[in-house]
Amino acid sequence: MQSKFPAMLDRPLILLSNREPYEHVHKPNGIEVRFPAGGLVSALDPILRRTHGTWVAWASGNADRTVADDVGRLAVPPGDPSYTLRRVWLSENDVEGFYLGFANSALWPLCHLFVSKVDIRRSDWESYEHANRMFAAAVVQEAERVGGAPMVWVHDYHFALAPSLIRPLVPDALIHQFWHIPFPPPDVFGILPVGVQNSLLRGLLGNDLIEFQTDGFAWNFMDCVARTLPEAHVSLDQSVIHLDGRQTRVGAFPISIDVAEWQRLSALPHTIDVCRTLRQRYAPRERQLVVSVDRMDYTKGIERRLRALEHMWRDTPERRGTFTMLIVATPSRTDIPAYARLERDVLEAIERLNDEFRTLDWTPIVLVHENVDADLLAAVYGAADVCVVSSLQDGMNLVAKEFIACRTDGNGVLVLSRFAGASDELSAALLVNPFFIDAFADTLAVALDMPRHERVERMAALRDRVANATIEDWLEGILVAAEAADHAAEGGAAAL
Numbered sequence: 001m002q003s004k005f006p007a008m009l010d011r012p013l014i015l016l017s018n019r020e021p022y023e024h025v026h027k028p029n030g031i032e033v034r035f036p037a038g039g040l041v042s043a044l045d046p047i048l049r050r051t052h053g054t055w056v057a058w059a060s061g062n063a064d065r066t067v068a069d070d071v072g073r074l075a076v077p078p079g080d081p082s083y084t085l086r087r088v089w090l091s092e093n094d095v096e097g098f099y100l101g102f103a104n105s106a107l108w109p110l111c112h113l114f115v116s117k118v119d120i121r122r123s124d125w126e127s128y129e130h131a132n133r134m135f136a137a138a139v140v141q142e143a144e145r146v147g148g149a150p151m152v153w154v155h156d157y158h159f160a161l162a163p164s165l166i167r168p169l170v171p172d173a174l175i176h177q178f179w180h181i182p183f184p185p186p187d188v189f190g191i192l193p194v195g196v197q198n199s200l201l202r203g204l205l206g207n208d209l210i211e212f213q214t215d216g217f218a219w220n221f222m223d224c225v226a227r228t229l230p231e232a233h234v235s236l237d238q239s240v241i242h243l244d245g246r247q248t249r250v251g252a253f254p255i256s257i258d259v260a261e262w263q264r265l266s267a268l269p270h271t272i273d274v275c276r277t278l279r280q281r282y283a284p285r286e287r288q289l290v291v292s293v294d295r296m297d298y299t300k301g302i303e304r305r306l307r308a309l310e311h312m313w314r315d316t317p318e319r320r321g322t323f324t325m326l327i328v329a330t331p332s333r334t335d336i337p338a339y340a341r342l343e344r345d346v347l348e349a350i351e352r353l354n355d356e357f358r359t360l361d362w363t364p365i366v367l368v369h370e371n372v373d374a375d376l377l378a379a380v381y382g383a384a385d386v387c388v389v390s391s392l393q394d395g396m397n398l399v400a401k402e403f404i405a406c407r408t409d410g411n412g413v414l415v416l417s418r419f420a421g422a423s424d425e426l427s428a429a430l431l432v433n434p435f436f437i438d439a440f441a442d443t444l445a446v447a448l449d450m451p452r453h454e455r456v457e458r459m460a461a462l463r464d465r466v467a468n469a470t471i472e473d474w475l476e477g478i479l480v481a482a483e484a485a486d487h488a489a490e491g492g493a494a495a496l
């Protein structure tokens, strides 16, 4: 990876994402720094450190203002500063309309094909436009501060408008964007008001390159452009779109994880101890342990998973007591009614199933309803006989890859929804359709009964795949493609 850095990063790097890499919060003993969990920040923080770049993000911590300068800048990482964090303040109204509203109550369900959950409000859209203008203005200011021709890397669906707002003000910038979630097909995208569809697509086409998780999402995007913007020229075979004398490349760059770090975590003595405790507590003697790890989100198929378990325990009573289901689900977006409802429904369903099936020495489902540290997650992955990922739609799903990375023992079965982007790569998993409850239950049974030699064979194939497509490979692939897009742009739109 390192060999690719110098060329691309001749340009100063400015990264834009909604979440910030360091958050400051007031605590009784003073101000505390939080490093948000999750693959993205830990993947991108090292590249910012190495290049002394700038990260522009929403100031989400209640002590963020206290430690930043008047403009919202501070040097990070705390204690060992090597790059600039530029914080952008959002009012309560902005958070409500932009973040909870248009981004997470319209775009998120739309992109995950949850059409009935899509809520479109004019005021939310106006907030989304306003927030995109604010973040774009911050990027422009940072570009002026650092000088030169920057590489601006935008992240995710919160900022579909930002690229075309930044472009005219920083004409020499190379701008590209990673879209972490699925991109819907035209019929679903078409649910948005026509003006909104146009703005979103034109906004995104301010990029030189747009990175999707899979080919399917990239094709959906090109299809949407072809149907919505007749003035654009879409070259499907070359994955290039021309509009207004500019070109945007489109491609698939499946995100991954820091494999070495997960392996390190899984080998820590503390992790091994916790792993042993989990097995003693939930999987004594012949009993097996099935685990799942997700944000509490309706896209993750948690309710379907519970229905499959209910189906299995009702139809095959001899399966009762043979395994414990450990669900680690971190609360998420609880200010949005659909999420609050989901949380209530899942808690109720678990209580109901436990009441119906529990025995003196067996609690069928154990719920850990909190954010847990990565070393504890590594212990959960390591303790499992089976890990279930049942997303109804998912851009990629990092949990599937984390489980595989932690299985240095070469054992463990992955049951993976074929609607998670990860299923494109992880075909050695047991693929499942979580909408088809009987088949889902059957697949769980196959996973539980799988002979050791087959588990080992499948896990070896999965580990091989993940070891050869790490987060570093992902970064390298994107930087190489961005460089190619840069050269293509220098050559103008001559390809057309």
Ligand code: ADQ
Binding pocket: 037, 038, 039, 040, 180, 181, 255, 293, 294, 295, 328, 329, 330, 370, 371, 372, 373, 377, 394, 395, 396, 397, 398, 399, 402
């Ligand atoms: P998410 O929808 O958040 O990400 P996922 O890819 O599974 O989904 O990543 C979740 C991350 O949070 C994982 O790193 C996991 O370890 C962590 N996590 C989950 N539950 C946790 C818990 N209880 N405690 C602590 N950590 C927990 C979005 C897209 C995905 C895409 C990623 C990255 O929706 O499809 O894979 O971005 O692009």
